[in-house]
Amino acid sequence: MHSSMRISQPRTLTPIVLPGDRFGDDDAALLRALKAGDIHAASRFYERYANHIARVLTRILGPDRELADLINDTFCAAYASIHRLKDSDKMKAWITKIAVHVARSCIRKRQRRRALWFRYESDYSEPLHVPEPEDPDVNDALSAVQMVLAKMSLEHRIVFSLRFIEQLDLTAVAEACGVSLATVKRRIQRAEGEFAALARKHDCLAERMARTEKWESR
Amino acid sequence: MTKMKSLLAQMRLAQDAWMAHSGAVDEGRDSFLQQVASRSQRAVFRVRWTPLALAGAGAAAMLLVGALWWLLGDAQPSDATPDAARWYQATADAPLPLHFDSGDEVVLSPGSAARIAHNSDEHAVMMLERGRAELHVVHRANTQWQVNAGPFVIVVTGTRFETTWIPETAHFAVTMREGRVRINGPMLPESQEVRDNQVLTVSLREHRFSLVDPGLETAQAQRDASGDAAHAEALSPTDAAAADEQMPGEDAMHRGASSKIAPTLWVSQARKGRASAAMASVKAEGVASVLRRATPKELLLLADTARLTRDVALAERAYHRVRERAPHTGDAYTAAFSLGKMAFDVSAKYCESARWFETYLDEQKHSSLRREAMGRLMEARQRCGNKTSAQDAARRYLQAYPDGPHAPAAQKLLGAAPINNM
Numbered sequence: 110m111h112s113s114m115r116i117s118q119p120r121t122l123t124p125i126v127l128p129g130d131r132f133g134d135d136d137a138a139l140l141r142a143l144k145a146g147d148i149h150a151a152s153r154f155y156e157r158y159a160n161h162i163a164r165v166l167t168r169i170l171g172p173d174r175e176l177a178d179l180i181n182d183t184f185c186a187a188y189a190s191i192h193r194l195k196d197s198d199k200m201k202a203w204i205t206k207i208a209v210h211v212a213r214s215c216i217r218k219r220q221r222r223r224a225l226w227f228r229y230e231s232d233y234s235e236p237l238h239v240p241e242p243e244d245p246d247v248n249d250a251l252s253a254v255q256m257v258l259a260k261m262s263l264e265h266r267i268v269f270s271l272r273f274i275e276q277l278d279l280t281a282v283a284e285a286c287g288v289s290l291a292t293v294k295r296r297i298q299r300a301e302g303e304f305a306a307l308a309r310k311h312d313c314l315a316e317r318m319a320r321t322e323k324w325e326s327r
Numbered sequence: 328m329t330k331m332k333s334l335l336a337q338m339r340l341a342q343d344a345w346m347a348h349s350g351a352v353d354e355g356r357d358s359f360l361q362q363v364a365s366r367s368q369r370a371v372f373r374v375r376w377t378p379l380a381l382a383g384a385g386a387a388a389m390l391l392v393g394a395l396w397w398l399l400g401d402a403q404p405s406d407a408t409p410d411a412a413r414w415y416q417a418t419a420d421a422p423l424p425l426h427f428d429s430g431d432e433v434v435l436s437p438g439s440a441a442r443i444a445h446n447s448d449e450h451a452v453m454m455l456e457r458g459r460a461e462l463h464v465v466h467r468a469n470t471q472w473q474v475n476a477g478p479f480v481i482v483v484t485g486t487r488f489e490t491t492w493i494p495e496t497a498h499f500a501v502t503m504r505e506g507r508v509r510i511n512g513p514m515l516p517e518s519q520e521v522r523d524n525q526v527l528t529v530s531l532r533e534h535r536f537s538l539v540d541p542g543l544e545t546a547q548a549q550r551d552a553s554g555d556a557a558h559a560e561a562l563s564p565t566d567a568a569a570a571d572e573q574m575p576g577e578d579a580m581h582r583g584a585s586s587k588i589a590p591t592l593w594v595s596q597a598r599k600g601r602a603s604a605a606m607a608s609v610k611a612e613g614v615a616s617v618l619r620r621a622t623p624k625e626l627l628l629l630a631d632t633a634r635l636t637r638d639v640a641l642a643e644r645a646y647h648r649v650r651e652r653a654p655h656t657g658d659a660y661t662a663a664f665s666l667g668k669m670a671f672d673v674s675a676k677y678c679e680s681a682r683w684f685e686t687y688l689d690e691q692k693h694s695s696l697r698r699e700a701m702g703r704l705m706e707a708r709q710r711c712g713n714k715t716s717a718q719d720a721a722r723r724y725l726q727a728y729p730d731g732p733h734a735p736a737a738q739k740l741l742g743a744a745p746i747n748n749m
Binding site: 148149151152155156159160163164167168171172174175176177178180181184185188222235237238239247250251254273274275276308314316317318320 | 330331332334335337338339340341342343345346349350351352354355356358359360362363478480511512513517599600601602603604637
């Protein structure tokens with residue numbers, strides 16, 4: 110015999126989860142929903158920042174075969190520590206900083222592996238290719254730039270990539286690296302010097318470097 | 328703009344083009360949402376429990392359970408009108424119907440549990456904690472019903488359907504009787520529509536999703552967890568049977584999901600160069616099972632992927648399996664070459680490496696890898712301590728490839744034994 114019951118009175122309990130973009134551009138609502146464990150908020154969070162994170166990672170690491178895993182690592186780390194984020198206005202800067210940390214850890218891990226495995230090492234980087242370029246040497250030059258970046262010291266490589274390839278402003282670079290504005294300015298200046306010294310060793314970059322007096326005003 | 332800045336701008340564009348082509352953002356989305364769905368908030372948030380806090384939490388949980396037990400009695404209210412907040416559990420031997428003033432009806436199957444999280448004129452939300460529920464929602468303008476089943480959200484405007492959520496196996500299913508619903512959740516396209524007798528099944532554990540129309544007996548849409556439609560895979564009949572075991576009375580339509588077998592998740596991941604993810608999928612599926620079922624080409628892919636992740640033992644097993652499974656084929660020869668290379672580069676077993684290169688050269692008389700194999704054979708024999716045979720290999724190398732990359736090493740090895748002694 111079935112028991113039966115009637116449900117009549119509305120009662121507000123848990124946050125209602127509705128599909129679609131109910132967050133709009135409201136980062137505060139998104140943050141609240143993320144902290145409540147709303148999977149749609151997680152989805153929206155990803156949609157909003159995934160391309161930016163992919164760019165940040167690719168600027169630092171180059172075209173990397175593990176990019177999807179690194180994006181995933183970034184978002185998982187962000188989601189795991191979302192409760193620490195107080196100010197929803199800082200969401201983009203905060204996840205950018207996490208992405209930089211993920212990229213930095215990845216490079217360090219691979220450096221350790223290379224040291225450990227000597228001859229046997231994987232090449233995670235894929236070549237960049239500009240189809241039908243105006244300058245026939247551009248693809249060689251891009252390969253050379255990738256090599257130069259790979260040889261730069263880690264922190265210089267990060268600030269250089271964020272500043273001159275992704276073209277973040279100085280404040281954003283400082284926030285992404287977790288250092289002060291003054292520190293990041295000094296670091297960028299040193300990174301320019303290191304890049305220039307390494308680039309001059311490549312024939313296809315030396316001429317370009319000769320025409321480059323200064324990167325830009327700060 | 329300076330030349331270098333122009334070059335960096337081109338690099339940015341080239342990187343953007345590469346990113347768009349790589350599909351990494353889409354792959355990352357699937358992985359991230361699956362992990363969010365499959366991990367509890369407590370696990371995701373990595374709460375650091377001290378022993379004292381743990382003991383306190385345990386005591387609080389026991390008190391809470393006791394209080395709930397006292398408040399709910401046998402967990403089933405009698406004829407009194409229940410609050411919308413209540414939790415409902417059908418007994419093991421009888422279904423439990425829930426009637427709403429609006430005319431909507433939910434019937435929980437035996438053993439199933441649900442909670443009505445919200446109920447108003449505009450919308451109602453039911454959380455299916457476990458088991459199966461049959462819903463009959465009357466269509467009304469501006470009214471929306473929502474069923475949350477694990478990480479899945481079903482949006483209903485007026486329809487009749489059944490839904491199942493088994494948390495232990497992470498199995499989710501929807502069987503439509505009338506009308507249509509839209510579903511959001513991991514592995515599914517956004518707002519996946521299910522209608523007209525279709526059966527949607529998702530196995531988060533197996534990373535499979537199928538949408539089947541039993542009337543057509545055709546798999547309408549299948550995708551693997553990576554979201555790549557080209558690598559589709561339907562929920563197998565054994566999965567449906569397992570779900571039936573978990574939930575007696577599950578509709579037999581799940582067993583009707585006949586389908587072709589397509590590349591599994593690890594294959595699609597490995598082909599996209601996601602070595603770590605592919606290896607995790609292989610381990611989730613079972614290494615022995617993968618080695619048993621994979622085709623020779625897939626075994627080569629598995630071995631290469633294992634090699635990339637430094638799993639030398641698995642790479643060796645896979646290469647050996649290729650040679651057992653497809654002897655005297657190009658795949659077997661490739662496996663021999665790779666075994667030789669791995670023994671040389673990774674394991675530093677030079678004598679073994681030399682044997683594999685000899686095998687390769689014996690088996691494969693014409694190939695693009697032959698020059699490399701001959702050079703490696705020379706090096707391997709030398710490092711193995713067999714100078715005479717190394718010199719012999721050096722002579723053969725110089726004869727075949729006098730300008731090859733190993734030529735200087737070969738000439739050095741020969742020393743006083745020049746090429747014309749051959």
